[in-house]
Amino acid sequence: MQALRNVCLGCLLLLVSSLANAQNLTIEITRGSDQALPIGVVPFGGGDGLSEDVAQIVQDDLERSGFFAPIERGSMFERPTQSQDVQFGTWRSLDVRYLVVGRAEPANGGVRLQFELMDISGQRRMLTETVNANANDLRGAAHYISDQIFEEITGIRGAFSTRIAYVTSQGVGDNMQFGLYVADADGHNPQQVLTSDQPIMSPAWSPDGRKLAYVSFETERPAIYIQDVGSGQRVMATSFDGINGAPAWSPDGRRLAMSLSKDGQPEIYIMDIANRSIERITQSNSIDTEPSWAPDGRSIIFTSDRSGGPQIYQYTLGGGEAQRLTFTGNYNARAQYSPDGDQLFLIHRSNRGYQVARQDSDGGRLVVLSDSTRDESPSVAPNGTMVLFATQQGNNGVLSAVSADGRSSFRLPAAQGDIRDPAWSPFLN
Amino acid sequence: MQVKTLARSLAVALSLAVLAGCSSTGGTQDGDSYGSQSGSGVGTSTSGAGTGGQYGSSTGGANQQADSRIPEVRTIYFDFDRDTIKSDYESVVMAHARYLRANPNARVVLHGHTDERGTREYNMALGERRANAVQRFLNSQGVSPSQMSVVSYGEERPAVRGSSEEAYSQNRRVVFNY
Numbered sequence: 161m162q163a164l165r166n167v168c169l170g171c172l173l174l175l176v177s178s179l180a181n182a183q184n185l186t187i188e189i190t191r192g193s194d195q196a197l198p199i200g201v202v203p204f205g206g207g208d209g210l211s212e213d214v215a216q217i218v219q220d221d222l223e224r225s226g227f228f229a230p231i232e233r234g235s236m237f238e239r240p241t242q243s244q245d246v247q248f249g250t251w252r253s254l255d256v257r258y259l260v261v262g263r264a265e266p267a268n269g270g271v272r273l274q275f276e277l278m279d280i281s282g283q284r285r286m287l288t289e290t291v292n293a294n295a296n297d298l299r300g301a302a303h304y305i306s307d308q309i310f311e312e313i314t315g316i317r318g319a320f321s322t323r324i325a326y327v328t329s330q331g332v333g334d335n336m337q338f339g340l341y342v343a344d345a346d347g348h349n350p351q352q353v354l355t356s357d358q359p360i361m362s363p364a365w366s367p368d369g370r371k372l373a374y375v376s377f378e379t380e381r382p383a384i385y386i387q388d389v390g391s392g393q394r395v396m397a398t399s400f401d402g403i404n405g406a407p408a409w410s411p412d413g414r415r416l417a418m419s420l421s422k423d424g425q426p427e428i429y430i431m432d433i434a435n436r437s438i439e440r441i442t443q444s445n446s447i448d449t450e451p452s453w454a455p456d457g458r459s460i461i462f463t464s465d466r467s468g469g470p471q472i473y474q475y476t477l478g479g480g481e482a483q484r485l486t487f488t489g490n491y492n493a494r495a496q497y498s499p500d501g502d503q504l505f506l507i508h509r510s511n512r513g514y515q516v517a518r519q520d521s522d523g524g525r526l527v528v529l530s531d532s533t534r535d536e537s538p539s540v541a542p543n544g545t546m547v548l549f550a551t552q553q554g555n556n557g558v559l560s561a562v563s564a565d566g567r568s569s570f571r572l573p574a575a576q577g578d579i580r581d582p583a584w585s586p587f588l589n
Numbered sequence: 590m591q592v593k594t595l596a597r598s599l600a601v602a603l604s605l606a607v608l609a610g611c612s613s614t615g616g617t618q619d620g621d622s623y624g625s626q627s628g629s630g631v632g633t634s635t636s637g638a639g640t641g642g643q644y645g646s647s648t649g650g651a652n653q654q655a656d657s658r659i660p661e662v663r664t665i666y667f668d669f670d671r672d673t674i675k676s677d678y679e680s681v682v683m684a685h686a687r688y689l690r691a692n693p694n695a696r697v698v699l700h701g702h703t704d705e706r707g708t709r710e711y712n713m714a715l716g717e718r719r720a721n722a723v724q725r726f727l728n729s730q731g732v733s734p735s736q737m738s739v740v741s742y743g744e745e746r747p748a749v750r751g752s753s754e755e756a757y758s759q760n761r762r763v764v765f766n767y
Contacts (some may be wrong), residue, residue, distance in 0.1 A: 333748045359745035361709060379647040381740050382713075403717055406710040419710060426714045463711055470711055483616060494708040507708050514706060534752065536708050552705075555751050580707065 166386070185347030185559070185579075186222060191531070194568035196229035197313070200256045203233065204273070205241030205263035210298060214273060217302035218260060218309065221320045221346065224561075225310060225545065226568025231256055243276045243285050258286075260309060270294050273301055277309050287312045299348060301342075304589075320345060325353075325363040325372055325586040326550075326559060330577035340374060342389055345541075347559075347572045353389060361581060364407050369588045373397065373407035373416060384418060385431070385475040397431065408451045408460075417441075417451035417460055428462050428475070430456065439497045442482065443474055448473075450494045455501045455546040463493040472506060486519060488526040493538060497521060498546045498564070505529075505564075507536055507549075516549050516562055527564040539584045540564075550580035635750045656691035660684040663765040664748075665723070666758060669704070672718040674726055682723060685765055686730035691728035693733065699723050700764040701741040702748070704757035709743055 185247030192530045201219040222228035231254055240246045240261040241288045251259050262275030270293055277287040289308060293301035300321065307318030324347075328339040340354035340363060354360060358377035365372060366386075373386050387394035409416060416433055419426045426449045428441040442448040444467040453460055459476045466473075469490040473482040486492040491509030498505065501521060508517035508526060513533025519526040532551040539548045549563045553571070557578030562569040572579075663685075665678035674682060689695055701720030703712040720739040727737060749756045 216600065262655060329745075332750055333746060336746060359742060361713075361743075377740075377742070377745075402739070403713055405620060405713050418715070421714070426717070447711065447718075449710045449714050450708065463708070470707075491707070493711050509707075516707075534706070 165246065184350065185343065185574060187220070187347060188571045188573065189223060189568075190560070190571050191562075191567070191569040192223075192229060193226045193563065193565075195567065196227060196233060197258065198254075198256050199229050199258040199260065200236060200251060200254065201230045201238060201260045202239050202241070202262075204261075204275075207264045207437075210264055210271065210319055211295070212302065214264065214298055214302045214305070215260070215262065217299055217346075220305045221303060221306035222310065224570050225318075225320075226563040227310070227314055227545070243272075243278060243288070246278055248280055248283045251278075256280050258309075258313060260305075262305075267292060271298065271301075273305065275305050275309075277312055300346065303344070303346075316545060317543045317587070319541045319545065319584075319587070320588060321589055322542060323369070324539075324548060324559075325365065325583045326579055326584070327360050327363065327581040328574065328577055328579050329359075329557075340372070342372075353387065353392065362406055363581060363583045363584055364409055365585045366409050367411055367413045367586055368578035372583075373409065375407070384415075384416070397433070397436075402426075403449075406450050408453060410453050411455060411457040417452065417453065417462075419449035419462075428460065430460075441477075452496045454497055455499060460496050461497070461504065463495070472504065483521065485521070486526065487523075488519070492517075492526075496538060496540055498507045498540055499542060503536045503564070505540055505547050507538060516547055518547075518564065518566075527566065529562045529564075530560070531569070532560060535560075538580050539582050541584050542587045548582045548584050550582055656687050659695075659767050660688055660689075660765075663767075664762050667719055667761040667763070668672070669757070669761065670715070672715070672722040674722055682726050683730065686727050686732050689727065689732040689736050693736070695767060696736055696738075697727075698766040699737060699739045699748075700766055701739065701743075702746060702760055702762050702764070704760045705743050705744045705747065705752065706757070707744075709745070713741050713743035713745075716743045719761075719763050 310318035343350040383399035400422035495506035559572040699720040701716035
């Protein structure tokens, strides 16, 4: 059995820092939904002296979601900051369905943000709230406001206050540099949490959003580590002979499914994190990897080539044969459940290439969602509305996202080098 | 001792016939040397370039010299989605087998790699399959299992950047690391 090993921070080839800042990822909207709701987000009153343009952050959040089509500021010939100043006719003439107004004022060393959400056609106020923000966390306050607006209108919990983890790389062959980053869901505030001249792969958030499990080759072979994102403290969880890959947290956060090839071919194992015991789940003479848990924690889906090429299988914990779930095409891999468990998001090889696709989890038709053709590592937002994935733009790896219905998409290009292996965090508040 | 990645790529760009016949008696390194020593290879090649019979007579002496040093060609390449050792590269693997048999204290780590297409963890498994195929071949040639180990890098360490078939073909490889 693999003993728990504490790994020193700042070893020879490794620097761990939760403070190292890097360049923000800049979002490009690549496809807008024709069903997006027109909304106006008016610049907040009193916001001129602030370090962040709160209304702009809210507007960008709402646009990125694909559910909203914000109107440009230039077309706003009135700029009310509170509901009693809103002239409904003005906004109706601009075909706006919803309007957000607000104002900022200093309070107790921070900033008090008051915002109101108006239904223009219904001529009523839907929501009003006051948010007390730290002056250095105006982006966080803006994402909170976006979450409230999004949920009030769509009935779906907003995921703007979440984070993403991803891996960067530069160089080729024996001369490469890898980084593991954590950033806000909009690509801002990237923090480097690990750097190495050996590959880093497959980051996975714990269900409480506090830890990342990932694969690192820093010992010149793969091993799975679990790192506390806040403190940078970490432990080596496995370093068996062969592949130690594809860690996936159980919904209760107590177990880690993974792929190990210590007994020959890669097989799926489940580790009890507290006592480090492992249980082998699959018994096949084939590749079994990329496990992912059903939201109820009762079954695991994984990629297996037992039928020849990679397909998705489901194993119900407690016994029985794994059941094949995908039958469209000859390459389906890296599947993940939607948060409600009704759908699978996966990588499907079509005539055009490797694309993000969706399939009902009880079978049914497979639907390709992405336009790009060199996609990998789909990761579903905790509210199920979008899928973040890695793809290629020219010769560079970039992050991209597509809505679960395929109607809208955006891209998060890196300033330099490759960026890949994204993992969308759970809800953090 | 590490052969430079770029040099490996250059080596591929040169004729396959040269590569296939090359268990190399020369003492120089890297891609530059291939062109000038194309006549010195050992004749186990099954490539279609017709050099095999021509150099067959030099086998004995060249081998003894070659077995005292690590073979220079340390990368072999694979077809898409395949872990079969192509006949072009059997002579390369045989040269490593001879070296390892002749030097029981030598240890090799076989690094398996794939091109970028497909998912990363699945590619990790495919890279391991390629390296395992080489390990089995070496074992069948009498190399002790204790002299060999396997690490798959999947698509994580491409030798060449880019998404052309040319780049892909140079990234699907197993590298002998001593």
